[in-house]
Amino acid sequence: MTKRAVTVNVNGTEHPVQVDAPDRLIDVLRDELGLKSVKEGCSTGDCGICAVLVDGRLVNSCLMLAAQCDGRRVTTLEGLAEDPSMKRFQGTFIANNAAQCGFCTPAMLMASWDLARHNAEPSDEQVKVAISGILCRCTGYYQIIDSVRQGCRKERP
């Protein structure tokens, strides 16, 4: 199989990577770049815990081919480590016991951060929709929803 050279901007840095046709974005993020916050739970796009932002849109990185990411901008939780909005969500998730086993937590945080960019005061219903693509088996979602609403609220100037 011939490898193809692509350049992906991941968390603000241009990364030239050699990819095979079947390589997925999640493989590049986890295995090539060591970004382990991106979790794999089903490999079929059903659980959503591999969610990252690609050009500002939340996508399942297990369903996107690495070759499709040439020239695109990818953001993972690691890339938002110093972001004030993300830090707020991390704080509200801790304060509300929203991370139990923690395996869905990075994806939930990415979805929260994405929601906060366009909705500073989401309703329960809007939060549910925003995180609906990500499964959590531990929390029953209630403490996550509280955390997301609190984190968004602080988003207002």
Add this chain to the structure above:
Amino acid sequence: MSEQVSQLLDSLREKAERGELLYIGENVVRVDSLEKVLGNPVYTADLIPKGTVYAKLFHSSIPHGTVRRIELEAAKAYPGVLGVLTSKDIPGANASSAVLPDRQLFSDPIVRSTADILGAVVAETFPAAADAATKVRVEYERLPAIFDPVEALRSDAVKIHPNGNIARQMKIRKGNVDEGFAKSDLILEKTYRTQFQDATPLEPEVGLAIPEDGGVRVIGSMQSPHHTQAAVAKVLGVPQEKVRVIQAVTGGAFGPKSDETPFDVCSTAALAAVKYRRPVFCGLDREDSMVMHTKRHPFVISHKTGVTTDGMLVADESRIIGDTGAYASLGVFVIVRATFHTVGAYEVPSVKADSYLVYTDNTYTGSLRGFGGPQAIFAIESQMEELARKLGIDPLEFRLRNMLVPGKKNATSAVMDASCGLPQCVEKVVASSGYREKAARYRNQTGSIRRGLGIALLMHGNSLGPEGNDYGAVHINVLSDGSISVGSGLTEYGTGAISGMMQVASSVLGVPLSRFRLERPDTSKHRESGPTVASRVVVIGGNAAKQAAEKLRSRVIPLAAELLKVEQKDVAIADGAAFDRRHPSATIQWDAIVAEAYRRGVSLKEDGFFMAPAAPWDQEVGQGTPYVQYTWGALIAEVEVDVELGYYKVVGVHAAYDVGKAVNPQGVLGQIYGGTVQGLGYAMMEELLHKDGSVVNPNLGDYYIPTSMDIPPEFKAFIVEVPGPLGPFGAKIIAEPPIVLPAPAVRNAVLNATGVSVDDLPVTSEKVLMGMNHRPVASTA
């Protein structure tokens, strides 16, 4: 310091001055929260070193037969493949079983289910291993297969194991049911069925083995590292000390990770690591996990119940059949718990139960949150609802007349003591749901959208009880920097229980949890502490932690007294500082006391060990006190049903649990919310389907678990605290119980809204609609 924090400190000081509990009952931040919100690389698959190769398990494609030949050449020739492991490559025992020695790691020559593992392909990459595994060709000689546990019980049924199809039998004989039925005014006989449920931890079962020091180091996702160590050593044929098992941060477990699948992946990784002298990762993908790991047992439970016209239970006879699939696994204990809970939270003067754990050729079932409780309580709470309706008594009123309260006896004739908080739980949910007013209002609905309320009550035995000695060991090491390192063979896998256990030590020492750190459970460092199951960490581990902390405190207090120049009895410690109870302004910091201890050579390292008191019971009659204490609960669900479509949704849940003492109330609520939603999945949508022994829907696209869109808009959870005799500060268990009640409560709510009895889980809209079509559409209470 914010005003809030300084207020908290003041209140801690005051509590310490009065000699009251510190930290217990407070929403303390878990020790493992930060690493999780940062997305740190702490799970097994995050720790794969460079140079690791991958093992992919392959399994039987038939439910029962003899393997005649396995053709491996094409798989071995696949690019990147190092080799293929089968039973011939096992130097030790070909075994992977938790209790009964009925299961092999790689089945040879008999396969008894499609979950039977035949071997593993090892390759440089996971895709290569997975592709090569599809090239393995197996020739079988088929044997007749059985998928129905009732059929498997027949004397002429094909024997799945040499000793027959009954893996375990149990009984209860309390009073005399024949006399009881003779005295009864009404007798109801009904049969209830439950389905396969998949636990679906978001992290599937994974193990990483690294050859080292003439042995192997295994890192994995599991509940019980010491049991895994024993299992791996057995397969390798080496002493246990050659196998070091470390539990990585574990992404959910819910039971199957205390069962045999962690043995399978860790043993396979270790076998390959020893053979190829490379680090080996053996991880199940979602499909393999859902096929190969243990599920919740489907049960067939028949009740014959006698009552008087004034609504008093007289006698209950039940036949309980659990389908354990091809292997017993922890099912031998699941059936015991189901049997002891057969009449649930009610006093029935005469009880007769006969239960059977039965082998079939389905994929095997075992440990899953609730552990036999969900099936037993679904059956009895459904039966209670049917009885109330037949008697024309309000279902709540009927339950109030018969439920366990202090002084009454449960199915094993254990007398309930003052620690029975069931009445308080019922009171909470009745008030919160507005039951009395709504039940009257919903009695005569005629429209196409109708509402209904359903109640279910819970008794849940605490401690391992009949499953073996219930013990835990915890060690606490105060380091020279003042931080406190805690280690145990007990594990954290998401519930927060280990933080709760540490919170107990934090309370005794007067040092906040933020100064504590958790050591990764490691068989080379920590004492075997039994399995981490049955929600027992806070109760059993908490007592061990309390003991270790008390021993440390007894060494710290004299030092502090000396440094403060006061008598020992006047020393209090709170928020990491010791002070004179009478003159709280004079303080000495925890770190200074620790430094002084280190200067003097006073050891600040301690072990705690706690063994629950014996829980004796007579196997012949199933009578005695198999549990040291009980968790109590009550749940009312409200549903809204579109009677033309059968479609329904749960619009409200009101749940109360008596947890004795909530060590971390927010953590308790997290268990109530999470367990309830998992229980709603069991009630409404989850069903792992088998066709001719093969799992039809082993993926999250076809097996539905609740998403955020599926949760009830209203959820009121209540914590009731009636201290129990076993746990630290009166604590009772809470992780498992909340999964039990949603199924019967939803089923009963649907019945009350529509008049349709769905007696087999899950309660799908299809079943409701079919029920509506078979009877006149008329609402009853």
